[in-house]
Amino acid sequence: MRKLSVKTRIAVWLTLLMGLLAALLLAFLLSISKVVAVRTAMSQLAQTVRSNLSHTAMPNGRLDLGSGFDFYQDGVTTLIYSRDKALLAGQLPASFTVEEAFQNGLTRMVSTGAEQYLVLYLWLPMGWENGVWLRGVMEAPENRRLMFKLLLVALIIMPAFMASAALGSYRIAKRAFRPLDSITATAASINEAQDLSRRIGLPPGKDEFSQLAAAFDQLLQRLERSFESEKQFTADASHELRTPVSIITGACEYAERYDETGEERQETISMIHRQADKMSQLISQLMSMTRLEQGTEPVRLERVSLDKLLRSLCGELACDPSRLVLEVPNGLTVEADPSLLARLLRNLVENGFKYGRPDGHVWISAAKEGGEVLLEVRDDGMGIPSGQQDKIWQRFYRADPARGEGGTGLGLSIVRQIAQLHGGYMTLESVPRVGSAFTLHLPAPEDAADQGSPIKFQTGKAPGGPPVSKAVRRRIALKFISKFHVDFMLAQ
16 A cells, blocks of 8 residues: 555545445445335325225115225235124235234234235224224335345446546545645756756645645745855855965965065064954854844844943944944833844944044934934945945945955945844945945834933044934934034035
8 A cells, every 4th residue: 555656545545435435325225225115115005095995885784896996906905894803805915814903094014924014904984883994905015125126226336436436536636636746846856957946836825735835935945045145155255265365375385485584474474364364254254144144143132222232332342432422312222132233333333433534433323213213323434425335235345445454345234134134224325525324224112212311422522523314413413513514524
């Protein structure tokens, strides 16, 4: 049985089930056949005796049988008895030897040895004191004969029924398993062609196979996305690691080939150390980027106080505290993963310092705007040209690779991924030679209170800041920035 296909096994089981049901039906028919036959015979007996009764009369005390009277009709024997049970007309069957009491209108089953009879008595009154009895006798239907007929019919019909059941069961099973055949064929073609872009493409439905096909397509989509991500990761890592590896290799070959002074050797070691740090940073960011894209980065949402988070972040950053200004309303909270949100803000702040002016500043501000919480990181750097602002979110894209210390080109991509994991998004406003403003838009908690009094955290004195978006300017305009100064800088 196990060697057969699932469709064949289902067809066999359905056929056996249909055969069992047919056998039970036959047994039921046999069980009720006798009852039906007896009731039919009793009806025939009563009809015949009553017909003869209508043709019986006794005028002047003499018995007169009409032309319609029949002593033997349709297996019914009719006899006439006097009031004293004396036989007046008719003849009992030879095997009927039972003596019994006459009861008007009662049909009974009488056994006479091996034979069974149905007997009906009817009293026909003739005047006040006289009358006759009509006695109908009929052989009871033989159950064995009926059973034989039913079995004969079953032997003729059952083979055709079982063949039809087997064929119908197999066709039903084949049709039901057609989606599974499609899934199997698609999986085989994917395995053969190594093409994860193929899909089963079954129409949507509520049955189990449609749900399985949909889940299989989703799995293929995730596998394809994961595979493409791995390919992209390998290509990107190979491309970005090629330069520092080449530099390290070249420095090592030079050191092996030529004698270096102590100062030159120290310079070579420092160069190798910087490139190794760059490689380590790149690999770490690539791994983080891949986990974010694949959805394997754990996200643990909790209520986060922005002022506490930003104060902690400002203390961890390796920058001149006098160049960092924080302004956030007291008590403003968001639903976020603290570590991921801190990573996002750290990337934006470090990006602002890295690509800003040597003595530039970075401003961090927050506000609740309608149903959103806005977190803005602004700098007074050189800004980003409008033609490049949509590209900065791409992996390894650098607006100006020659500017600043240079980076991996992954920081803003990671920022965008973290924002999307929190159900938010990023926007950018930038003016060349003036500065840039990166704004994180997060859904505000339902029970979030309106913003309180702004808390300004600053260890040094900062000059006027860069242009800000209208929404943020309206909610949290820095008091130390005059409108005249902003307009003057925009006009430059």
